[in-house]
Amino acid sequence: MRALLSTFSWQELRHHPWRNAAAVVAVMLGVALAFSVHLINASALDEFSSAVRSVNGQPDLELRASQGSFDEVLFTRVARDPRVALASPVVEINTLALAPALAAPLPIRVIGVDALALPAIAPALMPRPASGAPRFALFAPGQVFLNAAARTALGDVPTIELKDGATQHRVQVAGSVAAGGAALAVMDIGAAQDLFQRGGRLTRIDLRLAVGTDRGAFVQSLQQSPGWPAGVQIAEPGDAAQRVSNLSRAYRVNLTVLALVALFTGAFLVFSVLALSVTKRAQQFALLGVLGLTPKQRLRLVLVESLVLGMVGSLAGIALGTALAAFALRVLGGDLGGGYFAGAAPSLQWSTAAAGVYGTLGMLAAMVGGWYPARAAQGLPEAQTLKGLGAAPAASGRHWIAILLIAAGTLLAGAPAVFGMPIAAYLSVGLLLVGGITGLPGLIALVYDRLAPRVARRLLPLLAVERARRMRGTAAVAVSGVVASLSLAVALTVMVASFRDSVTRWLDVVLPADLYLRAANVGASSGPSDTGAFAPPLVQAIAQVPGVARVGTVRARPVSLVSTQPPVMLLARSFDGEASQSLPLMGDALPVPAGQIGIYVSEAMVDLYGARPGTVFAPLSKAFGTSAAAGTAQPTVFFVAGVWRDYVRQFGSIVLDARDFERLTNDRSVNDVSLWLTPGTTEAQVQQSIRALIAQQQPAGGAVEFASVGQLRATSLRIFDRSFAVTYWLQAVAIAIGLFGVAASFSAQVLARRKEFGLLAHLGFTRRQVLAVVAGEGAAWTAIGALAGLALGLAVSVVLVKVVNPQSFHWTMDMLVPWGRLLALCAAVVAAGTITAWLAGRAAAGQDAVLAVKEDW
Structure with a gap:
């Protein structure tokens, strides 16, 4: 009987290739799309995580500034702690690099390090001097060491220009570093502080704890110690990789679910094919029943057929999905349209476990699709079916299930x-x-x-x-x-x-203005520069250009509120009138209580941080610490005056008045300038005048970009x-x-x-x-x-x-x-x-x- 059943199923699959091919192709496409999306995202994420690990190294803990930098006095304090075996100070600066081979400035991350501490914490950042370079080049001022991405983009040049706001610094390329990821330049921390005028300031301190130290107790003692800086976070070493994962997690999951839609549809196609097959073979099933085939054996017979269809489709889908992923990574890189992995060209990271999961999903989808036809074959009335009076029972009384x-x-x-x-x-x-x-x-x-x-x-x-x-x-x-x-x-x-x-x-x-001005590549995928592109005198001069009715400014600065989440963007805007006229607020703006600073948060801030209108947002107060501008030790209090829609920054943004930002930070530089033109003025005339003005006031200021609202x-x-x-x-x-x-x-x-x-x-x-x-x-x-x-x-x-x-x-x-x-x-x-x-x-x-x-x- 078992041989008879095998022959029966094989003949059905062999003699109706086109009908069964429909089910196989449906499962194959579903598995292929879902598996290829998984491979592409996993490969891109692995590439980014590896780059983060190579740059950040493997410390036990990281002390990181919520925004900007902090006083290097903290380094002396923690380095003397007997529970700390090694402390490595770091200065990080996001800037632009200029070279003859570049058509546009290259966003590059400059990292100032203590080379003596690197081998134990971040060996991938250890400078490797080029042949012929001075023996102590890694300690010399004006010397940088580039990673592979930076060398590829800049070419084989002896010197490059690093743009810091309105200033450009010429540095010597003295060698290389092994760190992967985006363009990166490493230099001595003291040289970096002097070059970029960051004297006495640090961005991060990496800590290696002494053997036997209780990490939790150590963190708690630091946070509760007197005078601990409010704007400094204590992060775990895996938090950086977690931030990268969180950045694209929603997009990756949604894309995978959409890919599984094809597999979901394929399950219904298997259901359709097998249901019609059972209906057509009803008399054959009934005859087998008369010959001794039990209803359970008929059920298993149809399920085996669905399993075979699912297995063939899954195997073909795994192969096709691998080919699609390899092709997409080679041609498109790791970016599937979301922009999270733009510019990455990761290699394919094939996973046997993932292939098994998606192959199992394909077979499971086929089995689910074949379950109801199998039940129909099980319930055939044999005598009536043989006489042509019965068939697979039609679904009835199932309305309540629906x-x-x-x-x-x-x-x-x-x-x-x-x-x-x-x-x-x-x-x-x-x-x-x-x-x-x-x-x-x-x-x-x-x-x-x-x-x-x-x-x-x-x-x-x-x-x-x-x-x-x-x-x-x-x-x-x-x-x-x-x-x-x-x-x-x-x-x-x-x-x-x-x-x-x-x-x-x-x-x-x-986008209410007529024309927008920003420094070239500022605000690209690498994020805003650490320094504003336009100083206040230049902005005032731009406002006096003939044809310019008025100007508005924006200063963007990333602020880290939680170490495991990507930074939120702090936007200091010049408000002319009510905030409701400049922002797409959801509801009316609330009056700001006296002595507090009004902020307007995006919807993500409400979901992720609980920043609801009418409440005080304490995490931002911690990031800013005390209000130095007020000359008191009282903490700055931020009041959530409204919520606005922001379709650019998925993990949150905060808008505050530029005057409040300047009082808190003493930073008056800006990233973007909005221009309203007088009637009858052409954009070309204004652009020409402003370019001439910038060339006159800051000759080494680099290129700028104009864009109309259209x-x-x-x-x-x-x-x-x-x-x-x-x-x-x-x-x-x-x-x-x-x-x-x-x-x-x-x-x-x-x-x-x-x-x-x-x-x-x-x-x-x-x-x-x-x-x-x-x-x-x-x-x-x-x-x-x-x-x-x-x-x-x-x-x-x-x-x-x-x-x-x-x-x-x-x-x-x-x-x-x-x-x-x-x-x-x-x-x-x-x-x-x-x-x-x-x-x-x-x-x-x-x-x-x-x-x-x-x-x-």
């Missing part, structure tokens, strides 16, 4: 995030989709029971509608893949359209579209798999209905009329699938827009339903289903169908 699933999905949509990720929301989407598809037979009955009387006098439409009514279980099976893929396509279309519309209206508020809008939307490019491709693949399922379903059905078509021919139907009936069935079935997909997609889009997006990226958006695009998408699906049915019907409506009736004579 209602329960949809209700559970609705309840889960309101659950909070888990570990910062919308896990419950993803489960909600899955339950809504499964519940909606489970309720398809009921929807078909609800719609076509009311439509049938309206077409009762038209024969061909009546035949198409009646088949959908009477075979609603089969119809639900055939269009389940389309419903799954279309609903997700509708949801993604609504989400992307809502996001794009919200970003467009947000740009109208945050250019900035176009660039922002282009970046937006690039970020969602992968989403569009995944959406298209899911739709293609769904339509592939419709084609496979109709092909199998029309081949199994040759006798029915022959009977219609004997009754006087022409071939064209038979094809019209088949095409009408395709239209009727895919129309109900499109209706269900549209309704489910709109429900899922609400979860994506209102729950998944805020919980993942910490910003909200206004919902926009692009009805034109959605209706066109649904119409395309109905047209594709109709044409597919018509093409499949041509193969079964010929002369063979007439002869097939003789089999019953």
Whole structure:
């Protein structure tokens, strides 16, 4: 019997290669997309983490400035502590490098180190003097050592220029360092402090503790010691890598979930293929039952077939996914559109464990898809089936299951995030989709029971509608893949359209000026420079340029509030009037109490740090310490006066008045200058005048960039579209798999209905009329699938827009339903289903169908 069963399954898989290929391809594409996305993200993240580890080394603890730098007196204090075996001071400066080979300034990170302490903590930063360099070049002033990325970008040059605000410093390239990652220059810490005028200031202190020291007790004693600087954080060595991971985690998880959409759709296609296979082989299963095959053995037989389909698809998917990942990393680098790994070119990091996980997911999806057909084969009434009176039982009484699933999905949509990720929301989407598809037979009955009387006098439409009514279980099976893929396509279309519309209206508020000026490459992916590009006298001179009505300024500075989270961006803006006129506030601005400084936080600050309107935000007070400008030791108190939408900085931003920032920091330099022009003035005239002014006041100031509001809008939307490019491709693949399922379903059905078509021919139907009936069935079935997909997609889009997006990226958006695009998408699906049915019907409506009736004579 076992050999008979193996032969039975093998013959079914071998004799219907195209139908089974549909299921295999669906599983293969789902596994390939999900696995390739995982490999690309894992490879890029590993590259970044390795670079962080090579630069930061492996200390036991890090003392790090929340913003800017801190007094090096702290180094003397901790280095003398008997519990500290080694202390390594570090100065970090984000600046720009200029060289003849560069078309534009290169963002580069300068690290000043104590070379004597490096071998024990960060050996990758140890300078390696070039041949012919002085013996003690690593201690000499004006000497830098470049990593591979910097040498590749700058070329083989003996000297480079480092830009520090309005000043440029010429330094000698004396050798190299082994640290990986982005462009990096290492120099002696004393030389770096002198060169960049950071005398007496440090950015970080790396600590190696003495053997036997209790790390927790040591940290607690430091934090509670008298006079501990408020703006200094104590971080674990793994916090830097954790920050890199957190930076892109939401994007990586969402992209992986979207890739698994294809696998989800593939499960429905396996379900469709096997359900039709069981229906077609019902009499064969019944005969095997008479010969001694038990219902459980029939169940296992179909599950084995689904497992074989899943195994073949998974193996092919792993291979295809590896090839896709290798190609993407070679051609596109590690950036999948999110911008988190822009410029990285990591090598492929293949993971056997990940391949096993995604391969198992593929086989599990196939098994889930084959479970219900297997249960149908198990429950066949053998005697009735052999007489042609029975078949696989149609789904009935399952409406309550669909209602329960949809209700559970609705309840889960309101659950909070888990570990910062919308896990419950993803489960909600899955339950809504499964519940909606489970309720398809009921929807078909609800719609076509009311439509049938309206077409009762038209024969061909009546035949198409009646088949959908009477075979609603089969119809639900055939269009389940389309419903799954279309609903997700509708949801993604609504989400992307809502996001794009919200970003467009947000740009109208945050880009009010006519022209914008910034130093070249400041604000690029490397982050803002540590020093402002424009000094106050230059800004005042720019305001006096003919044609300039007024100017506004922005000073950006990263501030670390929690060591495991990426820094938030502190934006000091010059407000002309009320903040509500310059920021896209959510609600009204609150009055600021006397003696406090008003700040406006982005939505991410509310989610991540609890900075709610009307409260005092203590973490920022710790970052600033005491208010030196006020001449007192009283801590600076920041009052949250409002919340604003920020679609640029996912991990938070804080806006305060530039005058308050200057009082607290004595820093009056700015990064960006906004220009409002007088009527009749051309942008070209103003740009020419300002370039001449900058060349006159700071000849070594480097290049500047101008951008009109139109250019900035176009660039922002282009970046937006690039970020969602992968989403569009995944959406298209899911739709293609769904339509592939419709084609496979109709092909199998029309081949199994040759006798029915022959009977219609004997009754006087022409071939064209038979094809019209088949095409009408395709239209009727895919129309109900499109209706269900549209309704489910709109429900899922609400979860994506209102729950998944805020919980993942910490910003909200206004919902926009692009009805034109959605209706066109649904119409395309109905047209594709109709044409597919018509093409499949041509193969079964010929002369063979007439002869097939003789089999019953």
